[in-house]
Amino acid sequence: MAHFVYPNSGLGQGRFNPDGSPRPGYLAKMYWAVIGAFLGTALLLRICDYVLAMQRKRSLNARPKSVLARLYTTFTSIGRVLTYPTPPYLQRYSGLVHFPSVGRMLLVIFYWCLLLGFFFYRNPIKSSSDWLNVAYRAAWLSIAQLPLIVLLSVKRLSIISFITGSSSSVTLNFFHRWIARALLLTTTLHMFYMMRYYASFQDLVMRLSIDIFMRRGIGAWCVLAWIVLVTTISPIRHYAFELFFANHVISIIAFFIAVMLHTPPYAHVYIWIAIGIYIADVALRWALILLNNLSTAGLNYRASVSVVHDAATLKIEIPLTSLRFLKWKPGQFVRLSFPTVAPFMAHPFTIASLPEDGKMLFVIRAKAGFTRRILKKTLVIARDIEKQHDHVVATATYPVIIDGPYGGPSRPWQQFDTVLIVVCGIGATYGFSVLLDVLRDKGAVRTLRLVWIVRYYGDIITFREQLEQTLNSCETDASNLSILVQIFVSDRSTIPIPSQGQSDFDLFLAHLKDVVEVIPGKPVIRSVVRSVLGEAGGETGIAACGSVKLTTEIKNEVALLDAIANNPGSDTQKCWVHSEQFDA
Known part of the structure; x- marks a missing residue:
């Protein structure tokens, strides 16, 4: 970059030079005209999504009725066919680098071409001043x-x-x-x-x-x-x-x-x-952080932190007894700061509970930095440490500052005929919040399925509370909602053998056998997506939370099924995917 001096041309201001070429300052305005047009189109599409969602929730039917609704869903379905996939040959190197989907690549290419087009437009270099x-x-x-x-x-x-x-x-x-x-x-x-x-x-x-x-x-x-x-x-x-x-x-x-x-x-x-x-x-x-977190008595919230499972998992509960304006939707996250543990650090965590629960619940896998520091301090100052079924339990309470919520899906899950949730490991915090939200307000949903992939059988215990809430909702639900929770345990050796006796938790899962299935091994994601879409009676919404490889595989399969269908906009093939990734 160098000093801005534009001789004999009004310092780059105005619109055009005598030879008809645009002046540099005018190109900046044209750049924002294009960006504004793109954002305006995106806003129009979002309004259409909102109107469609309201119609479906009001009629409790995910099938589009009007001609305009069918045309719009067909248009968006074709768009997903073109933008969701990641080329298979790029996936071969997913362990080294994460390649974007076709849609993201096209937007980046379009943007770079826009800049280069403005840069070279009507500007032949004939003299040094050029x-x-x-x-x-x-x-x-x-x-x-x-x-x-x-x-x-x-x-x-x-x-x-x-x-x-x-x-x-x-x-x-x-x-x-x-x-x-x-x-x-x-x-x-x-x-x-x-x-x-x-x-x-x-x-x-x-x-x-x-x-x-x-x-x-x-x-x-x-x-x-x-x-x-x-x-x-x-x-x-x-x-x-x-x-x-x-x-x-x-x-x-x-x-x-x-x-x-x-x-x-x-x-x-x-x-x-x-x-x-x-x-x-x-x-x-x-301003919002101060409004939500401070009162005349100091900080509003105190977090109960428990070290559970394999002494590497944190369970954080924040009772919202003094709740003011803090509301959140399923799948959203907040940034937590613990002033007495890491004063100048904050970290985003997905909320595993809903506002109706009266608390914020987080389940976190402690890694490096912020989460490791909380884990170590909790183990040191814990009020009680005991052994229960080979699981170390340590608890401590800290003042906490909440910043958020942020994120979340752009479309309500209640507008879909079928909701499929696919999550890995600790991504269950995201999955169960969506599952319980649909159970409490079904809207047009007729089929609800959660596929949860864990490494060890013991990983399930951390989410016992969510499983109990699922059971209670199913027992009190008199509608025709079909619900199934499938938990795949990749390490088969950790699944207990019934003949060797069962723990309380094993008996609890046995009580859930009509709703929850524990399956040894890993699922074939392609088969899961195909079976769900094949039985759908309207548009399907997929919530995915896991590795880039998992979310890429889901989007590729959705795009393929729409592409090979006789009508890409058919009611039983349309599918919208919202993904949250661990390592993007």
């Missing part, structure tokens, strides 16, 4: 992207999430990273063409020695390259998240300062918009 013109085009396109990158990263002021209905942090972060990479591309083009403008290497060196704006621009590019190419790679994000977050915040502040110092005042509008969005989001977020 190199400067191209450089300023890239500069304006770079600055114009800053508000969009910030909009994809904010938590409370997530306008894009509201417009598109895509509240998944995995999806938003994916596009946040790829647009940041596009920003690195345009700033690199700006720097390259700016340097190419000088006739010789000696001229460039001399310019660098006297032009502080150019040096600031190179500094800004170096910070951006550090953020995009080094610190945001997957291993650092996953295994050293706290370090990644701290570095990310510091680096972004340094980048914005360098960009402000590098650019002239008339180019600051997009920078100030980006900064304003971020400041407004932080202010709103902290």
Whole structure:
């Protein structure tokens, strides 16, 4: 990046040059015109989804009745056929790198082509000044992207999430990273063409020695390259998240300062918009945190933390006795902070309970960093430690700060004829919240199925409370809702043999035999999806929470079944998938 001086053309302002080519500042406005048109289309589609959902819930029937409803569901079904899959040859390397779906790849390709199209449009390089013109085009396109990158990263002021209905942090972060990479591309083009403008290497060196704006621009590019190419790679994000977050915040502040110092005042509008969005989001977020968590007596909430199962699983309960405005939907998550354990750290956790339960419940697998610190401190200061059926139990109570809720699906599950929930391990926190929500308000749902994949039989014990709630709901339910919970235990040796005696928990599961099946081995996801869709009488909603491999396999199978159907929009083949991923 280099100093903005655009000779004899109004400093890049206005619309067109005398030769008919657009001026750099006008290209930034055209960029946002295209982005605005895309977001407007997404908002229209979301409104259509909302109207369709209300019609289905009101009529308790998931089959579209009107011609417009059938046309719309056919259109969206074909769209899923084209966008859900991940090419099979890319899945071969899923253990090394996670490849996006066709839909995500197409959006990224479209975005990059849009930028390059603006960059090269009607701008033949005939003289040295043309190199400067191209450089300023890239500069304006770079600055114009800053508000969009910030909009994809904010938590409370997530306008894009509201417009598109895509509240998944995995999806938003994916596009946040790829647009940041596009920003690195345009700033690199700006720097390259700016340097190419000088006739010789000696001229460039001399310019660098006297032009502080150019040096600031190179500094800004170096910070951006550090953020995009080094610190945001997957291993650092996953295994050293706290370090990644701290570095990310510091680096972004340094980048914005360098960009402000590098650019002239008339180019600051997009920078100030980006900064304003971020400041407004932080202010709103902290206002809600203070409103929900503080009272005249101090912090409102105290969390009971239990170390259960294999001494590596945490169960956190927060009674909402002083609940004010805190409400959440199934599948949403909150960020928890424990001031007495890790004062400057917060971590997102999916809520396993519903507001009607009068508490927030979390089941967490302790790994590194934040969760490991809570586990160790609980074991040290626990009020009681005892052994029960070879499971270590330790409990402690801490003050806790709740930030949220966030995320969740964009469509209510009650609008579907069939709801299939597929989760792995600790993803049951997400799965059971959806299951219990549908049981309490069935809407148009006629078939409800949960497929839960665990490694060890003992993993099931942690969710005994949810299984009891499922049993109670089934016993009091007089409707024709068909419900089945299938628990697949991959380690067969951990399943107890009935002839050797049964524990209380084994007897409890036996009492659930009409609703819950414990099956040794791993399920064939393709067969599960096909059997459910084959029996569906209307559109199916699939909630998936697990590895990228699992969610990819589900989406590929859904797209394949729609593609081979006689009518991609037929009532029995339409299927919508909402996925939450562990390692995206």
